Amino acid sequence: MGCKLAAEKPKQKHKKGLWSPDEDDRLKNYIIKHGHGCWSSVPINAGLQRNGKSCRLRWINYLRPGLKRGAFSLEEEDIILTLHAMFGNKWSQIAQQLPGRTDNEIKNHWHSYLKKRVSKMGENEGHTKSGKTDSSSPSLKKLTPQNSSLDSFEHMEGSLADSDQSVYPRETQKSNLPKVLFAEWLSLDQFNGQDFQNSGSFEPCKSNFGYNNNAELHGIFMHSLPMNNDDGSSSYGNGVNQEVHNDIFPPQLKFEDTLSGNGFEDFMSGEFNINDDVMYI
DNA sequence: AATGCAAACAACCGCGCGCGC
DNA sequence: CGCGCGCGCGGTTGTTTGCAT
Incomplete structure (x- = not known):
């Protein structure tokens, strides 16, 4: 499983500690565009002073689409x-x-x-x-x-x-509605873009976003719930300094037919409507 | 209002495994 | 076949937040 870039990577001091919103943006944008590929090359290509391991962790635990937030x-x-x-x-x-x-x-x-x-x-x-x-x-x-x-x-x-x-x-x-980060940062353009629409299957997403299996995302969509905060913002990251607003991350997903319908399939086939600020499937 | 403590959360570290060379 | 590297996992630590005093 060797990574070509690994041999070329310059020795540099890696930043530690909490991730800033800017770092999150860089990582997220990079992976959306290119996929993660070799993790050790991600921070180099994304212009981050982190190690690949840290990037991977951040992506898997917080930036990856489909993550629930809120209490268990x-x-x-x-x-x-x-x-x-x-x-x-x-x-x-x-x-x-x-x-x-x-x-x-x-x-x-x-x-x-x-x-x-x-x-x-x-x-x-x-x-x-x-x-x-x-x-x-x-x-x-x-x-x-x-x-x-x-x-x-x-x-x-x-x-x-x-x-x-x-x-x-x-x-x-206290907050019993799990939140779906997916729609919080993934714009409609990205939804309609090649990653999802041109494929007809979920495989490209799998490779780009690092999902383990389709069933996982399917499950997520099947019981996803709206995730507005009371103040109209969306929670993001640990909520300490990572609050973002709806003007940055437009329409939310709302799966009307959450459990019995074809929400996920419709979504993947592009059969959804946009109504105001909520995307209906 | 200030302080201390505990809980919750985020991230790092070390190890083992698997793959490519 | 052995070595080196990247990845994934689990344990642990560090930081932040919330609450009680």
Whole structure:
């Protein structure tokens, strides 16, 4: 897997720490135009003083299209808990079953919240014999090692939008609508451009954006939700200094027929309408 | 209002694997 | 076949944010 450019790359000091919006722009624009190809050459070609590894991480975790933002839903947490019980700390495997979530995000959520939740559950079980555990949750009932294929997850995700959030007055419900970064920065021109429209299949996107599989994006689109912030802006990155506004990143995607329709297929075939600031499929 | 602490999040680091030479 | 390199993964650390005092 050698990379020709790697031998030519000049030794330079790589910047560390948080990414600035400008750096994000550079990376994002470069990958949109050229694809990532060899990661070690990306920072050189994109004019970034980062190493390839850092670029890759930034892309995969924050800039990649289709990422969800916001708190984990209870269903997602249940999936994580179940899969963690099955796979252990195989975050990438767990992430594969949670479209729009990254292994890093899941890992962080596990360490900061779910781990405690599990240990608490363990304690409760120790104290009360018939202790109520998460195994009573609908998703866990459905998810067993026998039926834990991607298909079964897609069915589970169907119930995401239906879950009664008021039943779970938890921190994670503060912002229970996952956001889709895709439309936040990908302009309509880019939608209508060669990457998507001329292909008739998703393969070019796969190569350009580094998706693992089509099912992943399909899943994302199938339960994507609008992602406006209250103030009319869109969240971006860690929200600290990376807020962007709708005048920069025009129309949002809105999948009216979220779960049962052909949102994704229509999108890929170009059969969508633009109405005001929202793109309907 | 200032300070301290904990939680949440972002990013770095090290290691192992696979591929090309 | 061995070596070097890039990539992906998981663990860990650093930074920021929110809340309590």
